[in-house]
Amino acid sequence: MLGFSNPLPIIQAPMAGGITTASLVGAVSEAGGIGSFGFAYSSATETKKQLQKVRKITKNPINANFFIFPEINKYEDIEFQKAVRSLQDLPINFDRENTPIKPPYNPSLEAQLETIWREKPEVLTFHFGVPDEQIITQAKSLGITVGVTVTNIRNAELAFRGGIDFLIAQGAEAGGHLGYFQDADFETKK
Secondary structure: OOOOOOOOOOOOOOOOOOOOHHHHHHHHHOOOOOOEHHHHOOOHHHHHHHHHHHHHOOOOEEEEEHHHHOOOOOOOHHHHHHHHHHHOOOOOOOOOOOOOOOOOOOOOOOOOOOHHHHHHOEEEEEEEOOHHHHHHHHHHHHHOOOEEEEEEEEEEHHHOOOOOEEEEEOOOOOOOOOOOOOOOOOOOOO
16 A cells, blocks of 8 residues: 555554654564654754664654645734733633744754755654645655645545655544645535
8 A cells, every 4th residue: 555565554643743652663563553643843863863863663664744834924923912811811821921922833844854955764754734745746756655634535536646655544533633725715515
């Protein structure tokens, strides 16, 4: 299916934010599945460190997952202050600084992928969209299998037109969120 032998048809979910450690990814891969890192918010330095650490645990296939973040235009400070006030009105302990977020708002995917091109995990997946064609071409030239999470038929068609190798079909029962594309036209029943 993925171009290499995989005894268990299991891909461990890549969870961003440090939850998928090298120990977890390595253990899943050693057990015969495909362990997955969620590197959406990780710096290139952290990504390299984790990929090198997991290679001390396993030589079996692993996956590196990234988000396709939408382009974010500068927001107005008044919008930020309004959002902070709304959160402060909730019956929760909201203890945040009132300091606006500074650019860059998202990590640079190109910078994050520089580590991938050097460390070469066997699988590279994306969430919330299809990467640019040159990213897919580069991955494939290095023997890396590319997948994209989709939530509807239109997204699947866009992903395959983009040249990816496989789809990750995600439904409403997924763990807390769906991988809708930024420009998704949601399918509705009429």
